[in-house]
Amino acid sequence: MSATSHAPGKYFVPEPSKWPLVGSFALLLLAFGAVGTMNKLAWGWWTLAAGSAVLLYMLFGWFGQVIKESESKLYGKNVDISFRWSMSWFIFSEVMFFAAFFGALGFARLHSVPDLASIDSKTLWPNFAGSWPTTGPYIDSPFTPMGAWGIPALNTALLLLSGVWLTLSHHAVIAGHRSKAIGWLALTIVFGVVFLGFQVYEYIHAYSALNLKLTSGIFGSTFFMLTGFHGFHVTVGAIMLFVVLIRLMRGHFTPQNHFAFEAAAWYWHFVDVVWLGLFVIVYML
């Protein structure tokens, strides 16, 4: 009945699928698991682990099916345009997610911290200077801020270069040079993983040597939440690129038709741009 039986038409309507339901069950478990874990209930971790397992099962199954459909040439030109629209809007939604945290950082630096040091707050916090970075007026746990020109600058170079390697790989795909494309893409992923390694090192350094923690007032809050969510997105992007790498090695992509590659590349450039924002606003300023 649905369009899968006569392909590739203008439209594609998939057959009924269990994956949405499996995914919803996963999120139900994950939500209850997180609630349980955060409230230190005995079943929390187990539910969280079960939810993660179901989610992984769903991701493998669902994306596996999409790849299978794509390889069966069920996606025509029109579907390709739909994919392009949807990936663009998804990345826009991610931009707005980061905007909330950048907004929090901006609000704290430009408004709440200066306000807490203003004449209006002198009776409450007589000794608070309001300089940045700060733990805020009441948390007494001095830290050293993360300098911009050590690892963060190196990381900036790593991510920017990885974007270059990715573009070279894309050009190789378009030119039909598969082995070249594989090489550049692998290098992109290596740079991404090294970036993540440096981030982990930096976090350990922050906690052990700088006394800079998530609990270090508003600076620690914004620093770790912004870099943490960025690191998570780099991880997701690297996984996307890794899947694309495997598909590239299996010969899934043609010079004309390789939207999965492009979608992952768009995502990678997006995390790249977010990092530039982080480097300037969180580390440099």
Add this chain to the structure above:
Amino acid sequence: MASVPHDHSHDHAHDHDHHPLKWTRFFTTTNHKDIGTMYMWFSFAMFLSGGVMALGIRAELFQPGLQVVRPELFNQLTTLHGIVMIFGAIMPAFVGFANWMLPLQLGAPDMAFARMNNWSFWLLPPAAILLIGSFFVPGGAAAGGWTLYPPLSVQAGMGMDMMIFAVHIMGASSIMGSINIITTILNLRAPGMTMMKLPMFAWTWLITAFLLIATMPVLAGAVTMLLTDRHFGTTFFNAAGGGDPVMFQHIFWFFGHPEVYIIALPAFGVVSQIIPTFSRKPLFGYASMVYATASIAILSFIVWAHHMYTTGLPAAGQLYFMYATMLIAVPTAAKIFNWLATMWRGSITLETPMLFCLGFLFLFTMGGFTGLVLSLTPVDIQLHDTYYVVAHFHYVMVAGALFSAFAAVYYWGPKWTGWMYEEKLGKIHFWWSLIAFNITFFPQHFLGLAGMPRRIPDYNMQFENWNAVSSVGAFLFGFAQIFFIVIVIRMIKGKSGIRAAAKPWDGAEGLEWTVPSPAPYHTFETPPVVK
């Protein structure tokens, strides 16, 4: 008469349609009609749940003193009533209409991402389980108001965590649904249907989906910060660590104000479909409707702090937000004018959908005017957090969004079910709802002007009379909605005995009326050509 009694040519259309009748198909379906139907039933279930909470509130407020619920439970009821009605009832209702009608209106075989579409729906039940379940955990449900302001929301028990994750899940559902809707409208239109030929319902949903994608992630960020403040020692909303509880309000309302239009715009779309049909005239000022919708959406991003006049904004900020807010009245008034001009010299008949649209027009305009009153900073400082505000946004949310949702059910219901509803019962439902609604919420204006604060279980004796009236109205309104579900079930069962024609309304325009009623399981597998 608008309804054509019997249309033999379509009697057996569904027999040839290979409709998979097994109910278990709903779990795995990729059919926009199935998914639209599920959205609507879910929405109605949540509407009843939220309604029961509202009646709990009104029962307590029937008299001064504490009679029915404890204050703690009262606060939980007000909080969950808000969240459940907004995220559980109204938004899914309009997403349900979008699922059912957009592919039919655009001439598409289904939504652009039919499988993800089903996930958008099936994320809602887990969120509902988290929300309703939170009443039964230690400490009870979230009780700080639906806006989840810290510090109350940081100090609350685990019910708040369940609320936070429910918001995350509903946000994911909304974002996926919106990406689907935008892609469908931009890419699956039938050949010849240019953007300026789109039905208004599609236009309003296009813009609504944009608002959702832009603001839901911001809400997700806000509640994530709440979560880390609660459990991981961050101090976003804690002045001791250099943060600020008011920061939450800014981030929340950056989502929250566009959210108002996320609810209102699809309602405008429905009304823009129905008024021309029953006036038997094309929509007056189509292009200006599109521009007005877009203007409202853009303005909605730059007015958020009018919810915060009493939090200590600088005077310059209050002035800016006051004038920016008043500006929204301009495109909204353009819409109201266009609807009136559409009816001007039309040959109007008053079937139930049209009645609900007229009710919408009167009452939404009133809600808009009280909104204009509240946009004035000096006035709002008096009225903030009083029942005047409660009355205002219920005129917008109930008489605005809910009435147009009812209108949509009566208008498109024959297309969904293949049967006409019973006109007399529909009219009773309308008048019953209209009168009960006004008995409930009109007196709340007086209460608010007299100074009665919102979100309190007990109140001064001086407010007794109007509260009693309001509570009576609320129960009347609640029973009217039980009556509504009876009407809908009778329509599904064909109790009117009148089969719906492909185009049951003689003034209706659009591709959705070119397919038989009930719409076959699969429609427009080859796209129609629009001239």
